Amino acid sequence: MxxxxxxxxxxxxxxxxxxxxxMSGLQQTFADLGAPPALAGMWFASLLRDGFALTVTGVNPDFADLAATSLATVLRPLQLDDVDLAVDRVMAAFATxxxxxxxxxxxxxxxxxxxxxxxxxxxxxxxxxxxxxxxxxxxxxxxxxxxxxxxxxxxxxxxxxxxxxxxxxxxxxxxxxxxxxxxxxxxxxxxxxxxxxxxxxxxxxxxxxxxxxxxxxxxxxxxxxxxx
Known part of the structure; x- marks a missing residue:
């Protein structure tokens, strides 16, 4: 101290x-989707980065909307069966x-x-x-x-x-x-x-x-x- x-x-x-x-449990959520567990931290960091960039330009984005958009961006390269469903599952886990x-x-x-x-x-x-x-x-x-x-x-x-x-x-x-x-x-x-x-x-x-x-x-x- x-x-x-x-x-x-x-x-x-x-x-x-x-x-x-x-938020540590989100790593398991990502793993269950077939994504690297470490991607959970990378997603949240990219979400904050984008939010801060918008803030600097005077924009106040909706957190959930930006979170879902950022999440789709990091998940799409993984070629999952259903990116939209994956986004929904992560967002549901985030809310609970x-x-x-x-x-x-x-x-x-x-x-x-x-x-x-x-x-x-x-x-x-x-x-x-x-x-x-x-x-x-x-x-x-x-x-x-x-x-x-x-x-x-x-x-x-x-x-x-x-x-x-x-x-x-x-x-x-x-x-x-x-x-x-x-x-x-x-x-x-x-x-x-x-x-x-x-x-x-x-x-x-x-x-x-x-x-x-x-x-x-x-x-x-x-x-x-x-x-x-």
């Missing part, structure tokens, strides 16, 4: 995809992902600190709602927010400002929690405080603004914030 912590934030804003949801184990303990621990909890996803609120509902966590969140209602995707500053405006808090009163360094970087430059959840022990990229807090789990984050 690394931290240069200030007073406890009044609002914690969670990324959803990979931060709360565990489990949460990481530490989410089940960490979210209630953070809620017990009486911190306001919200999500902010580049995906839809429906996917976030389903994820939390399946795990009995919906009532611990004040709001489930999506950039579909914001000007642009994260990491554009306008996405974070949208969440701040909806929640009625100043940037320095909110903390963005994510596993993605690009999300941490974007939130930092929008004025939010940041917490990086490093479940894999990866080295944080030096090209991005460093997080205020780096921990290995959401439960550890609750312990850190609970000491304030």
């Amino acid at each position: 690394s931290t240069e912590i200030r007073p406890r934030p009044g609002l914690v804003v969670f990324d959803v995809n990979e931060t709360l949801s565990d 992902l489990p949460v990481h184990p530490d989410v089940l303990t960490g979210i209630p621990a953070l809620a017990a600190l009486e911190i306001r909890l919200v999500t902010l996803s580049n995906g839809s609120t429906a996917v976030a709602e389903g994820l939390l509902h399946r795990n009995g966590l919906t009532t611990t969140f004040e709001r489930l927010l999506s950039v579909q209602a914001a000007p642009l995707w994260k990491p554009a500053g306008a996405a974070y400002q949208y969440a701040l405006d909806v929640c009625g808090v100043a940037a320095d009163e909110a903390m963005l929690v994510a596993v993605h360094p690009w999300d941490i970087h974007g939130a930092h430059h929008a004025g939010l405080r940041t917490a990086f959840i490093n479940r894999t022990g990866a080295t944080y990229p030096s090209c991005f603004a460093r997080p205020e807090v780096e921990v290995t789990s959401l439960l550890e984050l609750a312990e850190v914030l609970g000491e304030l």
Whole structure:
């Protein structure tokens, strides 16, 4: 754990995809289709790349539409029997992902600190709602927010400002929690405080603004914030 912590934030804003949801099972979905398991990670990376490129040009794409288009692009060279069916199966699996184990303990621990909890996803609120509902966590969140209602995707500053405006808090009163360094970087430059959840022990990229807090789990984050 690394931290240069200030007073406890009044609002914690969670990324959803990979931060709360565990996408590792998608590798088996790809394998069941006859595709290399590693293609799951490549697909999601290409989806984000395309979304970020559109964001830079001022376009706010629909996440599900872009995800399906990107998925068809990476699957088509494999000459599967039915690419459209394969896309449907992956998208269905994506919509029913489990949460990481530490989410089940960490979210209630953070809620017990009486911190306001919200999500902010580049995906839809429906996917976030389903994820939390399946795990009995919906009532611990004040709001489930999506950039579909914001000007642009994260990491554009306008996405974070949208969440701040909806929640009625100043940037320095909110903390963005994510596993993605690009999300941490974007939130930092929008004025939010940041917490990086490093479940894999990866080295944080030096090209991005460093997080205020780096921990290995959401439960550890609750312990850190609970000491304030």
